[in-house]
Amino acid sequence: MNPIKQNLRVKQYLGWFLAVIFPFAARGIFDITQKPILSIVVYLGICGVLLRYIMEKKLPYFKPEFRKVKKEIILFIIITILCGYLYAKGYGVYPIDAKQMMLNIFIFAILNGSFEHLVWINIFDLAGCRVKIGGIFATFTHVALINVLFWSRFLPEPQNNMSLLIIGQGIMLVIPLVIYMKTKDITIWSIQHIIYNFIGVVFVNFGVGMFFIMSK
Numbered sequence: 001m002n003p004i005k006q007n008l009r010v011k012q013y014l015g016w017f018l019a020v021i022f023p024f025a026a027r028g029i030f031d032i033t034q035k036p037i038l039s040i041v042v043y044l045g046i047c048g049v050l051l052r053y054i055m056e057k058k059l060p061y062f063k064p065e066f067r068k069v070k071k072e073i074i075l076f077i078i079i080t081i082l083c084g085y086l087y088a089k090g091y092g093v094y095p096i097d098a099k100q101m102m103l104n105i106f107i108f109a110i111l112n113g114s115f116e117h118l119v120w121i122n123i124f125d126l127a128g129c130r131v132k133i134g135g136i137f138a139t140f141t142h143v144a145l146i147n148v149l150f151w152s153r154f155l156p157e158p159q160n161n162m163s164l165l166i167i168g169q170g171i172m173l174v175i176p177l178v179i180y181m182k183t184k185d186i187t188i189w190s191i192q193h194i195i196y197n198f199i200g201v202v203f204v205n206f207g208v209g210m211f212f213i214m215s216k
Contacts, residue, residue, distance in 0.1 A: 008129050008130050012127055015124075015126025015129070016138050019127060019138040019145070022043070022047055024145075026146065027149040027153070030150060036150075037107070040111075040112065043119060043146075044119065047119045055122065060121065060180075060186050061185065061190065062185075063185045064187040065182075065183040065185060068183055069178075069179045072182075073179070076172070076176065076188070079168060079172045080195065083165060084199045086161045088199055088204065089160075101202075104201045105198065108200065109198040109200075109201050113193040113196070113197040116193065117190070118186065120142065120173075121180055121186060123135070123138050123139050124136065124138065140170070172196075176188070176192065
């Protein structure tokens with residue numbers, strides 16, 4: 001077998017393996033320890049930062065090339081505003097104190113907002129190393145599974161607008177993937193992801209304790 005083609009096939013298998021298996025692994029770590037933060041550290045640290053260094057020897061930040069993606073940025077802003085509105089409107093408010101909120105901003109808005117999509121583009125690049133559409137399908141599969149199996153277990157569930165929010169978030173995933181394909185950079189996506197997660201922290205106010213111990 002051609003070693004180059006074989007290498008591409010291994011990359012594809014690894015991409016789909018991460019896309020499908022890790023959500024179950026994250027759920028398993030969560031169920032055993034009842035501490036979501038452990039799953040988050042593995043998720044962002046190993047499947048995100050470490051894997052990217054192994055793949056590229058560098059992280060895809062700080063070279064946004066705004067001129068190449070002006071139209072995409074405008075669309076990205078519009079869909080983020082729409083989803084942010086639906087996100088805040090669709091959830092109940094969970095009162096927390098200022099200390100909890102600041103810690104939650106750091107963990108969910110800044111930390112997760114900076115690195116979660118790094119996992120997604122790792123999956124996209126691996127599973128789509130031969131055909132980009134395969135990477136897109138793998139990324140969507142992973143995002144759906146990680147939300148259903150992991151995030152939904154301890155983050156507040158929306159009370160309405162669920163279908164519209166899912167459609168909006170699907171569009172909100174496609175646009176930054178297009179930006180990434182054109183620029184090979186996720187700085188713009190990181191800014192958007194931090195802001196979007198920040199909306200959840202400020203307007204939904206879910207407690208930081210959810211990241212450290214499972215709610216009963």
